[in-house]
Amino acid sequence: MNSLELINVRKAYGKTPVLDDISLALEPREFVAFLGPSGSGKSTLLRIIAGLETADAGEVRLDGRRIDQLPPGDRGVAMVFQHYALYPHMTVRGNMAFGLKNAHVPPAEIAARVAEAARILEIEAHLDKRPGQLSGGQRQRVAIGRAIVKHPRLFLLDEPLSNLDAALRMRTRLELADLRQRVDAAFVMVTHDQAEAMTLADRIVVMNDRRIQQVGAPMEIYLRPANSFVARFVGSPAMNLLPVEPVANGALVRVRLGDGAEVETRVALNGFGGGTLELGLRPENVEVTAPGGGTTDAKVELVERLGERTLVYAKLRSGDEITGEDEGNSRVRVGDVVGLRIKGERAHLFDAQGVGHHAEAGA
Amino acid sequence: MNRDRMPPLALVLTLVGAAAMVAPLVWTVLLSLKSNAELLQDTGAAFRGPYTLENYGAILKGDMVFRWLLNSLIVSLGTTAGVLALSSLAGFAFARLDFPFRRTLFVFVLLGLAIPEQAVILPQHRLFAWLGLHNSYPGLILPGLVGSFGVFFMTQYFRGLPRDLDEAAALDGASTFQIFARVLLPLTVPAQATLGVFTFLGSWNAYWWPLISATTSDRFTLTVGLASAQANYAQTNGLGYLMAQAVFASLPILIVYVLFQRQIVNAIGGAVK
Numbered sequence: 074m075n076s077l078e079l080i081n082v083r084k085a086y087g088k089t090p091v092l093d094d095i096s097l098a099l100e101p102r103e104f105v106a107f108l109g110p111s112g113s114g115k116s117t118l119l120r121i122i123a124g125l126e127t128a129d130a131g132e133v134r135l136d137g138r139r140i141d142q143l144p145p146g147d148r149g150v151a152m153v154f155q156h157y158a159l160y161p162h163m164t165v166r167g168n169m170a171f172g173l174k175n176a177h178v179p180p181a182e183i184a185a186r187v188a189e190a191a192r193i194l195e196i197e198a199h200l201d202k203r204p205g206q207l208s209g210g211q212r213q214r215v216a217i218g219r220a221i222v223k224h225p226r227l228f229l230l231d232e233p234l235s236n237l238d239a240a241l242r243m244r245t246r247l248e249l250a251d252l253r254q255r256v257d258a259a260f261v262m263v264t265h266d267q268a269e270a271m272t273l274a275d276r277i278v279v280m281n282d283r284r285i286q287q288v289g290a291p292m293e294i295y296l297r298p299a300n301s302f303v304a305r306f307v308g309s310p311a312m313n314l315l316p317v318e319p320v321a322n323g324a325l326v327r328v329r330l331g332d333g334a335e336v337e338t339r340v341a342l343n344g345f346g347g348g349t350l351e352l353g354l355r356p357e358n359v360e361v362t363a364p365g366g367g368t369t370d371a372k373v374e375l376v377e378r379l380g381e382r383t384l385v386y387a388k389l390r391s392g393d394e395i396t397g398e399d400e401g402n403s404r405v406r407v408g409d410v411v412g413l414r415i416k417g418e419r420a421h422l423f424d425a426q427g428v429g430h431h432a433e434a435g436a
Numbered sequence: 437m438n439r440d441r442m443p444p445l446a447l448v449l450t451l452v453g454a455a456a457m458v459a460p461l462v463w464t465v466l467l468s469l470k471s472n473a474e475l476l477q478d479t480g481a482a483f484r485g486p487y488t489l490e491n492y493g494a495i496l497k498g499d500m501v502f503r504w505l506l507n508s509l510i511v512s513l514g515t516t517a518g519v520l521a522l523s524s525l526a527g528f529a530f531a532r533l534d535f536p537f538r539r540t541l542f543v544f545v546l547l548g549l550a551i552p553e554q555a556v557i558l559p560q561h562r563l564f565a566w567l568g569l570h571n572s573y574p575g576l577i578l579p580g581l582v583g584s585f586g587v588f589f590m591t592q593y594f595r596g597l598p599r600d601l602d603e604a605a606a607l608d609g610a611s612t613f614q615i616f617a618r619v620l621l622p623l624t625v626p627a628q629a630t631l632g633v634f635t636f637l638g639s640w641n642a643y644w645w646p647l648i649s650a651t652t653s654d655r656f657t658l659t660v661g662l663a664s665a666q667a668n669y670a671q672t673n674g675l676g677y678l679m680a681q682a683v684f685a686s687l688p689i690l691i692v693y694v695l696f697q698r699q700i701v702n703a704i705g706g707a708v709k
């Protein structure tokens with residue numbers, strides 16, 4: 074049986090559609106991350122699942138039970154808010170116990186659950202403090218604790234880590250990974266942060282323009298982006314997308330860059346109906362070499378030294394921008410002309426509709 | 437505001453201002469401590485001895501004074517409690533609930549701010565006569581409950597509370613009333629204190645309506661009662677007695693002020709800011 078199931082969910086605010094025909098099913102205990110640019114409807118979808126917003130059409134099911142008609146408190150979901158939303162006048166203990174009291178859980182049971190959550194989250198020392206007396210990281214833990222004690226079937230997390238500094242974010246990310254091992258529940262997390270989505274999620278749902286663009290395991294999204302939006306949005310630095318012309322010969326597509334250089338891809342030729350094409354290349358598949366030593370040459374516009382590798386932003390003679398990679402101690406400087414060795418076997422092609430075509434599996 | 441250091445000029449000006457405010461109060465207290473006979477000859481006698489408590493004694497001997505004090509307390513506390521309860525409920529409703537004509541009704545509330553007591557006092561008097569509520573506590577309390585200000589004030593305060601809290605509580609299984617009573621209401625305590633203090637002071641100092649509505653002396657509030665006593669005995673009891681009445685009537689206000697100093701300062705500071 075599916076854990077969470079969304080069936081043709083639609084939502085508009087007034088005349089502005091925000092979600093179009095969203096369908097998705099989660100495995101039991103699955104951790105899914107919604108990734109997408111601002112305004113793509115991630116929070117709205119989360120709020121529809123929680124019952125804080127009503128969908129205009131469609132169904133929401135949890136463990137086979139239809140929940141979209143139920144009030145938020147009866148759905149078996151718990152939510153961690155971006156700004157924590159702790160009750161300022163209650164102690165940490167009171168915050169965690171509030172939902173359980175409303176559900177008429179016996180006091181002894183409440184005490185036991187709060188104690189357990191406090192132990193897991195290491196906030197036992199703060200149980201009698203108010204949220205105002207806690208640091209941001211501690212508040213975040215309380216917010217998570219408030220969700221845990223409810224023993225929900227589904228956790229909803231709206232950018233749970235975005236208010237934490239880098240170190241704390243790392244640590245809390247690990248703790249979330251640990252938490253999901255302990256609890257028998259599914260997770261839906263909204264995030265802007267790809268690294269967060271990549272490390273935590275079993276599957277990533279990329280959203281844009283009111284729709285789900287792609288659903289897949291993190292590496293699948295990275296290696297086989299369904300369309301040019303996903304290709305551009307996932308991965309940092311972003312994938313190069315270069316306009317190319319197909320040069321038909323053989324069973325695999327061979328393309329010509331704007332400057333005339335040709336690249337042999339491993340993408341099968343069948344199914345292409347002409348029209349414009351875009352060649353997708355991750356920077357790690359564009360290797361910087363000596364001038365004339367690669368597929369083509371380019372002029373360096375910007376050099377970004379990251380330590381273990383160097384990113385080289387360059388321009389082809391045709392004017393197309395391309396990002397390549399060099400080793401950490403690269404000597405390349407702005408203004409240099411360098412060679413670029415393009416690993417065509419790792420290239421992607423996007424047709425006029427933006428649909429992605431990839432090398433045969435295993436490449 | 438920078439609490440640490442005030443520029444000297446500002447300090448001097450503040451002190452001058454404070455002195456100007458305090459001087460009449462001190463003067464009133466000194467006058468109240470003088471015998472009326474002495475003041476009859478020379479009001480400047482207030483600034484030298486001998487001082488006496490005889491005027492206060494005279495007030496306390498008036499057989500109705502404690503009754504009036506009690507009436508004032510009942511009316512002021514009743515009004516304050518009523519205003520807080522109604523304003524909180526209405527404020528929550530306007531800020532958070534969706535009901536028909538909400539916007540229109542709120543406009544009426546705002547219009548209410550613009551209507552002075554004088555404009556409605558005649559029909560109000562007729563209404564209470566018809567209801568048979570003159571010379572009763574409800575008659576003194578009810579008109580004070582319909583003020584727009586409290587509703588407006590609490591609406592704004594509820595609007596300022598993050599909606600996240602309502603939503604977190606909804607997910608915690610709280611009903612709308614529980615969200616109001618258990619989650620949001622406790623957070624409005626500062627606003628309650630401010631509104632409560634202002635309502636209490638306004639009600640305590642109210643004169644016109646109690647004067648009109650309460651015609652038997654056992655229903656007088658302190659302001660009306662003291663005024664009536666003074667009208668009766670103005671010739672025989674002089675300036676000192678009058679001032680002692682003023683001090684006596686202000687005492688509860690002073691107590692309220694001392695107890696709620698912080699809220700009052702915050703409220704006024706907030707209004708100025």
Ligand SMILES: Nc1ncnc2c1ncn2[C@@H]1O[C@H](COP(=O)(O)OP(=O)(O)OP(=O)(O)O)[C@@H](O)[C@H]1O
Nearest residue numbers: 086091109110111112113114115116117118263265
């Ligand atoms: N209450 C509302 N009324 C009207 N429009 C709304 C409302 N809430 C959200 N929207 C609109 O719906 C769209 C989706 O909003 P949503 O908050 O779901 O985006 P998001 O993907 O969570 O964005 P972000 O990453 O910035 O949080 C946006 O265009 C937003 O302006």
Ligand SMILES: [Mg+2]
Nearest residue numbers: 115116117263
């Ligand atoms: Mg959002």
